[in-house]
Amino acid sequence: MRPLQRRRAVIAALVALVATAIAPASALAASLVVTIDLSEQRLYVRDMSGPLHAWPVSTARSGYCTPVGTYRPIRLERMWYSRKYDNAPMPHSIFFHGGYAIHGTTETGDLGRPASHGCVRLHPDNARTLFDLVVAHGMAATRIVIRN
Known part of the structure; x- marks a missing residue:
């Protein structure tokens, strides 16, 4: 995997991780x-x-x-x-x-x-x-x- 592809894959994984962590909190918000x-x-x-x-x-x-x-x-x-x-x-x-x-x-x-x-x-x-x-x-x- 090239460096640019690796960087995009890491960013996509981080975005997915953050979205997963935030979703339950917002669902319980009100x-x-x-x-x-x-x-x-x-x-x-x-x-x-x-x-x-x-x-x-x-x-x-x-x-x-x-x-x-x-x-x-x-x-x-x-x-x-x-x-x-x-x-x-x-x-x-x-x-x-x-x-x-x-x-x-x-x-x-x-x-x-x-x-x-x-x-x-x-x-x-x-x-x-x-x-x-x-x-x-x-x-x-x-x-x-x-x-x-």
């Missing part, structure tokens, strides 16, 4: 994806088999913001009380960015329109379902996408 569309005030859940749920939410009202971006859950709390907002109950909280969380709310009449201080509010039954899905898939395998 088996559960939660997408929050701020303009629609809806939350969509899908896993590797396809769409699972679409629910109305309440995100930040005027004067507040819900952070846009891609996140992973950083903490799960079956029941949390807001230290900042009069111990407001936040059942099935999925914290994703500092104090921001997806959680259940007693203010179900506001779902479908902006009403929060920045968190993503869900109907309590839907919050429980989502929380259980995150637990089942694992925080590392869950991605939260918030878009305008």
Whole structure:
């Protein structure tokens, strides 16, 4: 084998090795994806088999913001009380960015329109379902996408 052919063969082998090493990691990167569309005030859940749920939410009202971006859950709390907002109950909280969380709310009449201080509010039954899905898939395998 000539030097140029040998070099190409070595490069091809290295590319194949790197592709093999990367593929399993990317396949496990996010088996559960939660997408929050701020303009629609809806939350969509899908896993590797396809769409699972679409629910109305309440995100930040005027004067507040819900952070846009891609996140992973950083903490799960079956029941949390807001230290900042009069111990407001936040059942099935999925914290994703500092104090921001997806959680259940007693203010179900506001779902479908902006009403929060920045968190993503869900109907309590839907919050429980989502929380259980995150637990089942694992925080590392869950991605939260918030878009305008």
